[in-house]
Amino acid sequence: MLPEEVLKEAADAVVDYQGDGLSILEIPHRGQKFDSILEESKELVKELCELQGDHEVLWLQGGGRMQFAMIPMNFLGDGQRAGYLDSGHWSRDAIQSANVFGATEVLSSSKQNNYSALPDLPASFPEDLAYVHITTNNTIYGTQWNGLPLSEPPLIADMSSDILSRKREYDKCALFYAAVQKNVGPAGATLAVVRKDMLKQIKRKLPAVFDYREQVKSKSVLNTPPVFAIYVSLLMLRWTKSKTISVLEQESIAKSEMLYNEIDRNSVFAPVVKVKDHRSRMNVCFTAATKEAEKRFADLCHARNIVGVEGHRSVGGFRASLYNAMAPDAVAQLVSVMQEFEQTAT
Numbered sequence: 375m376l377p378e379e380v381l382k383e384a385a386d387a388v389v390d391y392q393g394d395g396l397s398i399l400e401i402p403h404r405g406q407k408f409d410s411i412l413e414e415s416k417e418l419v420k421e422l423c424e425l426q427g428d429h430e431v432l433w434l435q436g437g438g439r440m441q442f443a444m445i446p447m448n449f450l451g452d453g454q455r456a457g458y459l460d461s462g463h464w465s466r467d468a469i470q471s472a473n474v475f476g477a478t479e480v481l482s483s484s485k486q487n488n489y490s491a492l493p494d495l496p497a498s499f500p501e502d503l504a505y506v507h508i509t510t511n512n513t514i515y516g517t518q519w520n521g522l523p524l525s526e527p528p529l530i531a532d533m534s535s536d537i538l539s540r541k542r543e544y545d546k547c548a549l550f551y552a553a554v555q556k557n558v559g560p561a562g563a564t565l566a567v568v569r570k571d572m573l574k575q576i577k578r579k580l581p582a583v584f585d586y587r588e589q590v591k592s593k594s595v596l597n598t599p600p601v602f603a604i605y606v607s608l609l610m611l612r613w614t615k616s617k618t619i620s621v622l623e624q625e626s627i628a629k630s631e632m633l634y635n636e637i638d639r640n641s642v643f644a645p646v647v648k649v650k651d652h653r654s655r656m657n658v659c660f661t662a663a664t665k666e667a668e669k670r671f672a673d674l675c676h677a678r679n680i681v682g683v684e685g686h687r688s689v690g691g692f693r694a695s696l697y698n699a700m701a702p703d704a705v706a707q708l709v710s711v712m713q714e715f716e717q718t719a720t
């Protein structure tokens with residue numbers, strides 16, 4: 375979701391970017407206008423994530439999945455092992471990609487719970503791992519880590535679906551990344567933030583486009599970047615800064631609590647994630663007692679103009695995604711439709 379003011383500014387820029395008749399879709403990617411967009415957006419990421427200067431911010435392409443591949447390509451050398459916390463679909467996908475390049479060890483998994491809870495954290499991670507990978511928010515199952523684990527090996531985090539939604543110890547990560555289409559912007563751009571010392575750990579000879587060192591050296595313009603997606607992300611970063619992370623986090627707590635409270639109270643619905651501490655503030659998953667009731671609730675949502683609450687195809691039920699740009703009022707509307715449904719259903 376993108377705020378209306380961001381959409382309007384983006385729309386204006388498509389017609390005429392800075393009043394000289396050139397559209398944002400037409401500006402050159404090597405030139406002063408785009409340089410400023412890159413510069414400001416990278417500074418904002420550093421500021422919003424409270425980074426101390428040890429990290430490089432990269433705009434890349436290929437989405438979350440390309441990071442699943444680039445990470446082991448760069449950091450999992452021959453004869454090494456990487457550790458993964460398996461909290462669901464996206465973690466599994468990341469593990470499969472890493473298996474192409476080296477050995478992986480699943481440090482803990484919640485597969486036996488159908489991923490409706492977070493995996494248990496082991497007391498410590500083996501020190502000889504090349505890195506430890508975590509998915510901070512599990513978009514499909516609706517679980518989320520509130521904190522980051524202490525890790526001797528470099529910690530790498532997929533933050534695709536909760537970046538900038540809360541204060542986090544971003545600085546603790548050797549690398550964190552996010553496909554921007556969930557919380558930062560439109561599809562097409564990917565953020566990767568890598569600690570500079572990691573660049574010395576790169577094990578393989580790689581084509582430049584997959585090599586973090588080359589991406590850093592060329593300042594995110596190794597090849598033609600997705601100019602428009604980065605520009606709209608910059609507008610979102612400015613919006614995020616003007617709201618502030620702490621206000622967005624308070625709103626996020628309020629929005630998710632409002633919805634979980636209703637799911638827990640309402641006799642028709644049940645939460646997918648029972649352990650309150652494991653519940654995601656970003657993706658709230660719930661089911662109704664029968665398939666038939668789910669169908670009727672989906673129809674009622676449609677009639678009340680509530681869209682996009684179907685669960686992921688692999689889980690079913692419902693999923694309300696409460697990303698940064700989702701207004702608290704919209705959540706209150708969903709809650710009132712759930713109450714209406716309960717009254718007609720019982």
Ligand SMILES: *Cc1c(COP(=O)(O)O)cnc(C)c1O
Nearest residue numbers: 437438439464513532534535553
């Ligand atoms: C959406 C998502 C991805 C995948 O992103 P793509 O850009 O589609 O590859 C990866 N990780 C998480 C946690 C996601 O939510």
